[in-house]
Structure formats: C-alpha cells, structure tokens
Amino acid sequence: MAVLVIAEHHHGALADATHKVVTAALKFGVDVDVLVAGENAGAVAPAAAKITGVRKVLQAEGETLRKQTAEAMEALVVPLMANYDAVVIAATTTGKNIAPRIAAKLDVMQLSEVTAILDASTFERPIYAGNAILTVKSSDAKKVLTVRGTSFAAAGTDGSAAVESIAAPAGPFKSEFISEEMVKSDRPELAGAKRVVSGGRALGSADEFKRVIFPLADKLGAAVGASRAAVDAGYAPNDYQVGQTGKIVAPELYVAIGISGAIQHLAGMKDSKVIVAINKDEEAPIFQVADYGLVADLFKAVPELTDAL
Amino acid sequence: MKVLVPVKRVIDYNVKVRVKPDKTGVDLANVKMSMNPFDEISVEEAVRLKEAGTVTEIVIVSIGPQQAQETIRTALAMGGDRGILIKTDELVEPLAVAKLLAKVVAEESPDIVILGKQAIDDDSNQTGQMLAALLDWPQGTFAYKLDKDGDKLKVTREVDGGLQTVSLSLPAIVTVDLRLNEPRYASLPNIMKAKKKEIAEKSPADYGVDISPRLTVVQVTEPPVRKAGEKVEDVAALVSKLKTAGIV
Numbered sequence: 001m002a003v004l005v006i007a008e009h010h011h012g013a014l015a016d017a018t019h020k021v022v023t024a025a026l027k028f029g030v031d032v033d034v035l036v037a038g039e040n041a042g043a044v045a046p047a048a049a050k051i052t053g054v055r056k057v058l059q060a061e062g063e064t065l066r067k068q069t070a071e072a073m074e075a076l077v078v079p080l081m082a083n084y085d086a087v088v089i090a091a092t093t094t095g096k097n098i099a100p101r102i103a104a105k106l107d108v109m110q111l112s113e114v115t116a117i118l119d120a121s122t123f124e125r126p127i128y129a130g131n132a133i134l135t136v137k138s139s140d141a142k143k144v145l146t147v148r149g150t151s152f153a154a155a156g157t158d159g160s161a162a163v164e165s166i167a168a169p170a171g172p173f174k175s176e177f178i179s180e181e182m183v184k185s186d187r188p189e190l191a192g193a194k195r196v197v198s199g200g201r202a203l204g205s206a207d208e209f210k211r212v213i214f215p216l217a218d219k220l221g222a223a224v225g226a227s228r229a230a231v232d233a234g235y236a237p238n239d240y241q242v243g244q245t246g247k248i249v250a251p252e253l254y255v256a257i258g259i260s261g262a263i264q265h266l267a268g269m270k271d272s273k274v275i276v277a278i279n280k281d282e283e284a285p286i287f288q289v290a291d292y293g294l295v296a297d298l299f300k301a302v303p304e305l306t307d308a309l
Numbered sequence: 310m311k312v313l314v315p316v317k318r319v320i321d322y323n324v325k326v327r328v329k330p331d332k333t334g335v336d337l338a339n340v341k342m343s344m345n346p347f348d349e350i351s352v353e354e355a356v357r358l359k360e361a362g363t364v365t366e367i368v369i370v371s372i373g374p375q376q377a378q379e380t381i382r383t384a385l386a387m388g389g390d391r392g393i394l395i396k397t398d399e400l401v402e403p404l405a406v407a408k409l410l411a412k413v414v415a416e417e418s419p420d421i422v423i424l425g426k427q428a429i430d431d432d433s434n435q436t437g438q439m440l441a442a443l444l445d446w447p448q449g450t451f452a453y454k455l456d457k458d459g460d461k462l463k464v465t466r467e468v469d470g471g472l473q474t475v476s477l478s479l480p481a482i483v484t485v486d487l488r489l490n491e492p493r494y495a496s497l498p499n500i501m502k503a504k505k506k507e508i509a510e511k512s513p514a515d516y517g518v519d520i521s522p523r524l525t526v527v528q529v530t531e532p533p534v535r536k537a538g539e540k541v542e543d544v545a546a547l548v549s550k551l552k553t554a555g556i557v
C-alpha cells in the first residue's frame with residue numbers, strides 16, 4: 001500500500017501546501033510518494049525530495065503538462081494509480097480542478113476538503129459552510145482526497161528521497177492554456193499567512209480599500225483578504241475572497257474591518273487563533289466570534305491603529 | 310447550440326443549519342429550500358447566451374425529490390426552455406449525479422453543460438469535473454468570463470493568484486464562479502409562462518445508473534463553538550490588549 005501526493009508549485013517554487021498534504025498523507029500509515037508535474041518540475045523536485053517522510057518523488061515535465069490542465073493531469077495520474085491506494089492533493093483551485101476528474105475515472109467518490117483522517121477509510125470534512133462536521137467511511141477500493149491546508153501542520157524538510165522521471169502524457173488535449181493574469185504582491189500569500197487583514201463592503205471603493213487596509217497589513221506584515229461583497233464590488237481582486245466559496249485561512253491574527261460576519265465569511269476564518277473586528281454596528285455578527293471587538297468608524301479607527309502599532 | 314444546466318435544490322443560503330441531536334445529519338424539516346446560488350448564475354449565463362443568439366435551446370435538469378420540480382420551474386421562469394426531473398428521495402452523491410448527467414448528455418447531445426462550481430450543502434465542488442471526465446470532455450471550472458470564440462469556448466477562470474484563460478473545444482463542461490454574472494429575478498409574466506413549460510419526469514432506474522452511496526455517514530456533529538470575547542473601548546485599549554496578549 002502507498003499514497004500518492006500531487007505537489008502544488010508555482011513559478012519554480014514548491015508551495016507550502018504540499019508539506020501539509022504530505023502530513024495528511026502520512027496519516028494513512030504507509031509509504032508516501034510525491035508527484036511533481038508541470039512547468040519547472042525538474043527544478044521543484046529536489047525540494048519535494050527533502051520533505052520528511054517521503055519515499056520517492058516522481059517528476060513529469062512536458063508541453064502537455066505545462067499549466068497542469070485537468071485533462072492532462074488526469075491522463076498522467078490515472079495510470080499511476082495502479083500502484084497506489086490513495087491520492088491526496090491540496091484543496092486549492094488547482095487541486096479542486098484536477099482531483100474529481102481522477103476520482104471519476106477511477107469510479108471513486110471523492111472526499112473534498114478533508115480536515116481529519118481518522119483511519120485509512122474514515123475521514124472528517126466540513127459541510128454547510130462549516131456549520132456541520134461530517135464523519136464518513138468510504139467503501140471505495142481507492143481513495144481520492146483534497147485536504148484543507150489549515151488542518152494539517154507542514155511536514156519537515158530533512159528527507160532525502162530519490163527522484164525518478166516519468167513521461168508526460170502525449171497530447172493533444174481538448175483544452176488549451178491561453179493566458180494568465182496574476183496579481184503581483186510582496187505581501188505573504190493569503191492561505192498560509194500568519195496574519196491576515198481583511199476588508200469588507202464598508203470600504204466603499206478600491207482606492208479606500210488600498211488607503212485604509214494596505215498600511216495596516218504592511219505594518220503587521222499581514223496578507224490582505226476581503227469579503228465577497230468587497231470582491232464583487234471590485235475593491236479587491238477575486239483571489240482575496242475569504243470564505244465558504246473562497247479561501248480558508250486560520251492565521252494567528254485575523255483582523256476583520258467593515259465586515260458584517262455572514263456565515264459564508266465566517267466559514268473561511270473562524271478557526272483563526274485571535275480575531276479582531278472593527279465595525280460601527282455593535283450588533284454585527286462578526287462580534288460573536290471576535291476575541292477583541294471595537295465598535296467604531298473604520299475610517300477613523302484603522303489609521304489610528306496603524307499609527308499606534 | 311444547445312445548453313444543459315443542472316440545478317440542485319439546497320437549503321437556502323440564509324438559513325442557519327442545525328445538526329440533529331442524534332448526529333445523523335442536519336435538520337431539513339420546515340427549512341426554506343432554494344436553488345443552489347451558483348446554479349442561478351449558470352441559468353443566467355445560459356439565458357444570456359440565448360439572448361445573444363449563440364444558443365437556441367436551454368434544458369434544465371435536476372436530480373432530487375418531487376419538490377426539485379419547483380427549482381426547475383424557477384430556472385424555466387428565468388428563461389430555460391424545458392426541464393427534466395430525475396426523481397429520487399435518496400441522497401445522491403456527486404459521482405452518481407455525474408453518471409446520471411452523463412446519460413442525459415448522451416440523450417440530449419448538448420454543446421455545453423453549465424454547472425455550479427459548488428453546491429452549498431455538501432460543499433463538494435466535484436460534479437462538473439467528474440462529468441467532464443466521464444464524457445472525456447474538456448472543462449473550464451470556476452468561470453469568471455465565457456466567450457464563444459469560433460468553434461471554441463474561451464473560459465477565464467478564477468484561480469489562486471488571479472485569473473487564467475483556457476480555450477476548450479466543444480462540446481465542453483463549464484462550472485461557474487460568483488463573478489460571472491448577476492442572476493435576474495424572474496418576472497411575473499415569465500413565472501406564469503414557465504408553468505406551461507414541459508418537465509419530463511424520470512427515475513435513476515430509467516437511466517440504468519446505480520446510485521447507491523459509496524460513503525457511509527458515521528456521524529454529523531456541531532463544529533466547536535467560538536465564544537465571543539470582549540469589546541474594547543478604543544484603539545488605545547485594543548493595542549494594549551494585543552500587546553499584553555503577545556499578539557503584536
């Protein structure tokens with residue numbers, strides 16, 4: 001028995017999410033191999049080989065895999081699954097795009113956003129925006145999981161696994177990568193950040209969002225997040241959205257500014273260690289989960305806070 | 310072109326769900342049910358494609374109990390042409406939903422199937438991708454923007470870090486994200502008209518699909534409750550609390 005982890009990597013760097021997925025995979029109590037596929041796989045594989053507990057790294061690079069499109073990843077991974085009893089991948093947009101295709105091809109019911117692995121066939125996952133925790137037993141012969149990064153600690157980096165190259169699948173595939181528009185930022189990456197400052201609809205404009213939220217985030221060395229309302233209104237980019245249908249975060253400090261605290265938002269941040277809320281409405285539901293609540297006008301309070309830190 | 314739009318009847322997004330004391334599931338008795346919000350976005354997109362002359366027919370399909378017919382009617386009132394209800398009182402997992410939808414696709418031969426990215430009850434985010442794999446079709450998930458581009462479909466996707474655009478050969482699967490459009494409310498005349506639109510009733514057995522679950526529920530529990538902390542007087546008090554607690 002062995003488990004395959006599909007590595008997440010960007011621009012030639014292994015993502016921290018991968019170390020967390022390895023921790024989850026090791027809970028199966030068997031050998032864990034890591035597949036690094038796509039652009040720069042050769043450069044990333046050595047970092048994957050250093051993850052503590054990894055037996056072997058498979059590396060696949062080639063034109064068809066360049067952007068890890070789901071169609072090509074399915075063609076690569078499904079044949080490999082003859083050697084594995086489970087495949088585990090981070091519940092990121094990449095993982096969510098790929099995993100169900102593999103599951104369907106294996107005739108397996110996938111387990112999404114797993115937060116605990118109780119044994120090799122029993123798993124916990126949140127449902128209904130995290131308002132209920134489901135424990136399920138899978139009767140499928142093989143398991144396909146996406147796992148939530150905030151629920152598993154990152155594995156160490158004192159391993160020395162062997163790296164083996166495997167062939168990229170031959171194309172062409174019916175989907176073709178055209179372009180991407182990535183948001184450039186020097187701030188920490190939202191999903192793994194130790195501190196997060198999020199703004200909501202109350203900011204009123206993209207300019208005010210920048211003027212009020214960014215200096216506080218920079219003072220704290222924090223990543224910036226947003227509510228859906230702020231993203232929908234164009235105050236912040238899409239991938240800043242924290243919540244049930246956006247990113248799940250669990251930093252040491254989460255500062256919610258001008259955010260009411262709808263269940264869909266809470267789903268993405270209520271596992272944060274310390275929550276600070278600034279809202280002018282003392283009845284706002286965000287205060288029900290906040291460790292420190294300040295009832296105030298954010299346009300006055302936030303610059304004051306930034307100065308005081 | 311023809312579009313198929315699968316819609317799911319789910320607990321309304323405003324309802325605070327309650328876990329049953331016997332831990333077998335959540336309490337669905339007497340709670341408001343609605344169309345999955347992402348599916349409203351799918352229906353809206355299909356209707357806009359039809360209004361633009363790109364699409365000629367929109368078929369709505371739902372798998373669920375008799376009441377799922379109301380969800381189909383809502384989609385028909387928004388602009389769908391006809392519906393298919395695959396009636397079952399069983400809980401149908403995404404894999405089985407995808408298998409049923411694959412059979413509907415074989416019968417209906419749509420050029421595009423537009424699904425929601427995620428059902429807000431099971432939060433699975435699987436069905437569209439699974440359907441794409443079963444059909445060996447390309448997929449454009451988490452769609453932010455859709456453009457017909459000659460004989461291809463250009464899909465701009467919401468991904469971690471920004472936006473990504475892919476070009477899909479048709480037929481194709483699309484799953485929609487929140488920013489694709491803002492769904493309309495059905496007008497009263499359209500609600501009246503929708504009452505006359507045809508809804509075919511089928512059963513999973515009609516399609517020869519085994520829907521027995523692969524997952525057994527061990528238990529459903531309440532998440533740990535987070536207690537409200539304290540209100541602070543002003544910014545100075547907040548800073549001093551954070552410093553004392555060693556947070557900043």
Ligand SMILES: Cc1cc2nc3c(=O)[nH]c(=O)nc-3n(C[C@H](O)[C@H](O)[C@H](O)COP(=O)(O)OP(=O)(O)OC[C@H]3O[C@@H](n4cnc5c(N)ncnc54)[C@H](O)[C@@H]3O)c2cc1C
Nearest residue numbers: 200201202227228229243244245258260264265280281298
């Ligand atoms: C299918 C679906 C999925 C969703 N997914 C998500 C998700 O992933 N993430 C998410 O966040 N939401 C999500 N939502 C939306 C969610 O339901 C709420 O609508 C949203 O979170 C509200 O954002 P908000 O708190 O910024 O805005 P509002 O609810 O409008 O709150 C604004 C707050 O700002 C306060 N305020 C106003 N002015 C000031 C001021 N000057 N100073 C201080 N405070 C002020 C107000 O008192 C209010 O509490 C989803 C909804 C649906 C239907």
Ligand SMILES: Nc1ncnc2c1ncn2[C@@H]1O[C@H](COP(=O)(O)O)[C@@H](O)[C@H]1O
Nearest residue numbers: 315316372424425427428433434435436
């Ligand atoms: N029972 C169902 N009937 C019709 N469509 C469904 C059903 N279940 C899921 N879907 C579709 O699949 C999407 C994703 O659901 P899920 O994979 O369960 O998160 C939904 O937004 C619907 O478009």
